[in-house]
Amino acid sequence: MTEQPVSHEDVHGAAERIAGRVRPVAVTPADAEVAPDAEVWFALEFLQHTGSFKARGALNFTAAHAAAGRMPDAGVLIASGGNAGLACAWAAARHGVPAQVFLPVTAPEFKVERLRGLGADVRLAGRTYGEALAASRALAAETGALTSHAYDHPLISAGAGTLLPEIAAAVPGGVDTVVVAVGGGGLYAGVAAAAARHGIGVVAVEPENCRALNAALAAGEVVDVPVDSVAADSLGASRTSRDALAWAQRPGTTSVLVTDAGIATARRRLWDDHRLVVEHAAGTALAALTTGAYKPRAGERVAVVLCGANTDPGTL
Structure with missing residues (x-):
């Protein structure tokens, strides 16, 4: 921040x-x-x-990092209740990089299916956004993926x-x-x-x-x-x-x-x-x-x- x-x-x-x-x-x-x-x-x-x-912020995020040469091969990773994940997957696809999206297990099934339709690697973790976020951060530390956020990023x-x-x-x-x-x-x-x-x-x-x-x-x-x-x-x-x-x-x-x-x-x-x-x-x-x-x-x-x-x- x-x-x-x-x-x-x-x-x-x-x-x-x-x-x-x-x-x-x-x-x-x-x-x-x-x-x-x-x-x-x-x-x-x-x-x-x-x-x-959400598409506006996700595209701005990926475009800014791509332009600055900060987009890793591992792509983008985000924890999201649904909409931010959809936008992240869409924006990542626009730049030809993979997207991994963590959602709570309570996320609506139709959003999960839409994410998969956009090519995202969907991971269900925890019952709250906070639990999904913690799981996403653990994986990002392993893979070096660029971590986006559903809302808390300039x-x-x-x-x-x-x-x-x-x-x-x-x-x-x-x-x-x-x-x-x-x-x-x-x-x-x-x-x-x-x-x-x-x-x-x-x-x-x-x-x-x-x-x-x-x-x-x-x-x-x-x-x-x-x-x-x-x-x-x-x-x-x-x-x-x-x-x-x-x-x-x-x-x-x-x-x-x-x-x-x-x-x-x-x-x-x-x-x-x-x-x-x-x-x-x-x-x-x-x-x-x-x-x-x-x-x-x-x-x-x-x-x-x-x-x-x-x-x-x-x-x-």
């Missing part, structure tokens, strides 16, 4: 590095009922390669942050506020770094029982938290990154919590009203508005990031 949190300059560098190799974000207006007094837009980042925003955060300027440019008239779901904080940290330069506020949304960033804010330092939520497969980090906490402690961020019931209802609403099948993490972001956890001011232009869709439609 760097002493200074990920910066706007880091995000700008990432945007140049991955330009033309990721899909530009599409936006669409939400129904007025979502927030009657505000103008709400959905940022459809689940249309990204591998089905989530190149990962900076890549994710490239989403913000695209949203600002895509929404007619720009946006005042961007709403993002937070797990470990990689997406949030990158978006917050870019948003500060653009004068855009950020709402950081977490499930009540997966509140790593919110708890760190309350404690004034990174702390371990229990993980128990319908969105735990993608937001189930037991601790936030220091970069995320550093940005959350600055002006411009509002931290809110939502219930699992609110998340499930928001996710179902996206299907019922828009025919959008997304994962619970995307429902978490929307739930900030639909539950009233965040109440936009009159006329506020809000973009809600629908961050991923690696989910089983049957769970709707």
Whole structure:
């Protein structure tokens, strides 16, 4: 980690590095009922390669190391609840190197199968992300593989942050506020770094029982938290990154919590009203508005990031 949190300059560098190799974000207006007094837009980042925003950070990470001549023959290794692993495998394939992905045994089977379909060497270890991470580090020490991280790395955060300027440019008239779901904080940290330069506020949304960033804010330092939520497969980090906490402690961020019931209802609403099948993490972001956890001011232009869709439609 760097002493200074990920910066706007880091995000700008990432945007140049991955330009033309990721899909530009599409936006669409939400129904007025979502927030009657505000103008709400959905940022459809689940249309990204591998089905989530994670492709941005993974590609920035691999491209930066490849350009610097730091990509070993053993390739890239990561521990991930699913989405980051998919992105890592995809990005590694773009550079012609192998990828090994460690997941908890609780990872959804469809994500495991997708990883294998991308050519990843999948290893199931432990029941939590932390246990999978420990197993991955042990193997990396043996093989010399380049260790990536699901969220706690400046190149990962900076890549994710490239989403913000695209949203600002895509929404007619720009946006005042961007709403993002937070797990470990990689997406949030990158978006917050870019948003500060653009004068855009950020709402950081977490499930009540997966509140790593919110708890760190309350404690004034990174702390371990229990993980128990319908969105735990993608937001189930037991601790936030220091970069995320550093940005959350600055002006411009509002931290809110939502219930699992609110998340499930928001996710179902996206299907019922828009025919959008997304994962619970995307429902978490929307739930900030639909539950009233965040109440936009009159006329506020809000973009809600629908961050991923690696989910089983049957769970709707």
